[in-house]
Amino acid sequence: MVSKKVILFIGLLWFALGxxxxxxxxxxxxxxxxxxIVENCYLKDVTNSFAPYIGTWQWCSGTDTxxxxxxxxxxxxxxxxLTPHYSDLLIGKYRYVKDGYEVINTLNYPITNTNVYTAHPIYTxxxxxxxxxxxxxxDDYAGLFFRDYLKEKSESMKLVLQLTLVGEPSKVQLILENSEHWAFSAAEHRDPEFTIPNYVILTKI
Structure with missing residues (x-):
């Protein structure tokens, strides 16, 4: 007679396969x-290609960080x-200090898997x-979107790994690019600059 444990195991196996x-x-x-990309598919980081970008990166110049x-x-x-699915994501937070004064700090944002697509409570x-x-x-870089809350725009961002000598800390170049934008009035023109420095090299710390 088949035991309850065997029946339970078979049931769980069929569920997992399903x-x-x-x-x-x-x-x-x-x-x-x-x-x-079909409904409920999973865009997965199968080869662990995200790994080189994970961690804390920093650029310093005088009192700017x-x-x-x-x-x-x-x-x-x-x-x-349009096609709901699952995906592995690289998600980042940033803090910028200029001339010793904090311009913006998003490092304490409580981001979880369930609120990734939630609207910002302030910059709605x-x-x-x-x-x-x-x-x-x-791609040989991380392709990202950068939310520049203070400039009220969301633009393209790349983190490009840099060649380093053995034993040296990893480095990436930050590249921010404005997308094409059609403005029908002066009020709709976006500031071409960014809140944070652009085209800088950050070091993993």
Whole structure:
């Protein structure tokens, strides 16, 4: 006679297999195509390609300091997409001090897997994560969106790994780029500058 434990094990196994079947995995760092992004698929960091970008990065010049903290969030449910799916994400926070005075500090933002796509409580036009994206396809950089809350804009951001000597700390170059923007009045023109420094090299600390 089959024991209850065996029946329970078989039931759990079938459940796990069923979940896997309903959640096809797509390697986020591969050359996937749009046809592979189906409802409830999982854009997963299969090869751990996010790892080099995770950690705390810092740039200093005199009394100016930019600190960026990057972390990996796994299997975040994207319900805003036309095709709802799950995805691993790189999410960052930043703090900028200029001439010894703090300009902005988002390091204490309480970001979790469940509030990634929640609106910011103050800057309501934007999402809560100050920096969000991933290392997509076979790109040799992290492709991100930078929420510049003080300038009221969200723009493209790249973290490009730099070559370093053995034993040296890792370094990345920060690149911020404005997207094309059509303005129909003077009030709609966006400031082309950014709150934080651009084209700087940050060191992992």
């Amino acid at each position: 979940v896997q079947a309903q959640t096809p995995i797509v390697d986020i760092a591969s050359d996937y195509n749009s046809d592979q 930019l600190t960026i903290e990057m972390a990996k969030y796994s299997m975040v449910h994207d319900t805003l997409s 036009k934007f999402g809560l994560p100050p920096i969000i994206g991933a290392r997509y396809r076979n």
